[in-house]
Amino acid sequence: MTTNIFAFGLGVGTHNNKGEWLEIFYPEPVLSPGSAIANCVAELGLSESNNANLSAEQLMQLESSLIEAGEAEQAKIAGKLIHSQSPVVAVVLTQDSPPSTVPEAYLKLHLLSHRLVKPHGTDLTGAFGILPNVAWTNEGAIDLAELPRRQLAARLKGEVLEVSCVDKFPKMTNYVVPDGVRIAHTARVRLGAYLGKGTTIMHEGFVNFNAGTEVPGMIEGRIFAGVFIGKGSDLGGSSSTLGTLSGGGNIVISVGEECLLGANAGVGIPLGDRCTIEAGLFITAGTKVTMLDNKGNSVENVKARELAGKSDLLFRRNSTSGAVECLTNRSAVELNSELHAHN
Ligand SMILES: CC(C)(COP(=O)(O)OP(=O)(O)OC[C@H]1O[C@@H](n2cnc3c(N)ncnc32)[C@H](O)[C@@H]1OP(=O)(O)O)[C@@H](O)C(=O)NCCC(=O)NCCS
Numbered sequence: 001m002t003t004n005i006f007a008f009g010l011g012v013g014t015h016n017n018k019g020e021w022l023e024i025f026y027p028e029p030v031l032s033p034g035s036a037i038a039n040c041v042a043e044l045g046l047s048e049s050n051n052a053n054l055s056a057e058q059l060m061q062l063e064s065s066l067i068e069a070g071e072a073e074q075a076k077i078a079g080k081l082i083h084s085q086s087p088v089v090a091v092v093l094t095q096d097s098p099p100s101t102v103p104e105a106y107l108k109l110h111l112l113s114h115r116l117v118k119p120h121g122t123d124l125t126g127a128f129g130i131l132p133n134v135a136w137t138n139e140g141a142i143d144l145a146e147l148p149r150r151q152l153a154a155r156l157k158g159e160v161l162e163v164s165c166v167d168k169f170p171k172m173t174n175y176v177v178p179d180g181v182r183i184a185h186t187a188r189v190r191l192g193a194y195l196g197k198g199t200t201i202m203h204e205g206f207v208n209f210n211a212g213t214e215v216p217g218m219i220e221g222r223i224f225a226g227v228f229i230g231k232g233s234d235l236g237g238s239s240s241t242l243g244t245l246s247g248g249g250n251i252v253i254s255v256g257e258e259c260l261l262g263a264n265a266g267v268g269i270p271l272g273d274r275c276t277i278e279a280g281l282f283i284t285a286g287t288k289v290t291m292l293d294n295k296g297n298s299v300e301n302v303k304a305r306e307l308a309g310k311s312d313l314l315f316r317r318n319s320t321s322g323a324v325e326c327l328t329n330r331s332a333v334e335l336n337s338e339l340h341a342h343n
Pocket residue numbers: 220235236237261262263276277278279315316317318319320
């Protein structure tokens with residue numbers, strides 16, 4: 001009986017001078033392949049699992065055992081990688097545990113950007129600490145300790161080594177461009193972002209890893225780590241969603257379907273469907289909000305966190321009083337009973 005494993009990837013990447021991985025490109029990562037793939041890799045008897053650089057002989061052996069196992073697509077990739085001048089790795093994730101090597105972390109980021117898992121669909125605990133900080137250049141990934149020597153070497157040839165960024169995460173589009181997306185400024189989308197088909201990311205937009213969009217959506221604001229934006233929602237110019245990486249606490253922020261975050265608005269609570277936040281207004285979990293019923297009458301004051309996940313809300317800062325108000329399409333009675341449903 002064939003049982004599935006969590007994921008598999010054959011990748012080619014870059015080592016530093018110490019033989020440590022800086023980055024890995026997986027042309028065709030697979031989610032839930034049969035365990036036959038894992039057996040093919042196990043037969044290679046690698047000493048460092050999910051980290052070893054495969055030799056041409058090992059790749060030839062892998063190619064033929066993958067063919068025998070009926071894994072034609074992956075066998076084809078193994079065949080192509082035999083001729084690689086860069087290090088090659090085979091990663092088997094038997095289950096979805098936190099990544100423990102750079103190749104494992106990169107495979108998980110690929111699963112997200114290839115839309116094989118959605119944000120929070122794979123365990124990325126500790127990934128940030130595992131990934132090395134790298135100079136991303138026109139000559140590929142370079143270890144920061146080796147950068148001065150490489151810069152000088154380029155100058156001696158009359159060239160400039162272009163360092164486009166120094167970061168733990170590369171830009172997504174150098175690894176995969178999922179179909180049906182438009183990205184005005186590719187450096188604003190990190191590998192590990194999940195972009196649903198029909199997503200447009202304008203110049204001011206930004207998408208972190210383990211974050212992204214359902215379809216379709218217009219993103220001119222920032223989607224920080226861990227945030228998922230529902231179908232048909234728009235993030236206005238320079239708007240923000242609070243991420244969970246730093247200072248945002250443990251609440252996972254999400255935006256439901258058909259919401260609008262106005263230009264320069266921000267949200268620090270999960271929003272339900274069809275919610276609007278006025279341009280320039282930042283709602284955090286503790287923001288005191290005056291609830292207005294469908295006649296515009298004040299019903300009561302609540303903290304924004306009590307409105308988490310509720311639909312059909314419009315948040316605005318009253319331009320006369322300065323108070324943050326929330327308008328609903330509910331009558332005072334409906335609104336009251338909804339607000340106290342879980343008391
Ligand atoms: C919050 C927002 C959605 C309100 O828009 P709206 O529902 O069309 O509201 P209107 O401007 O028609 O105003 C309706 C009423 O509310 C009042 N009102 C609107 N904003 C108010 C505020 N901040 N404080 C007090 N009253 C306000 C209006 O004066 C008007 O009053 P009236 O009924 O007495 O005439 C809008 O102001 C907004 O911020 N949109 C975001 C657009 C955006 O940023 N898009 C992204 C671009 S990149």
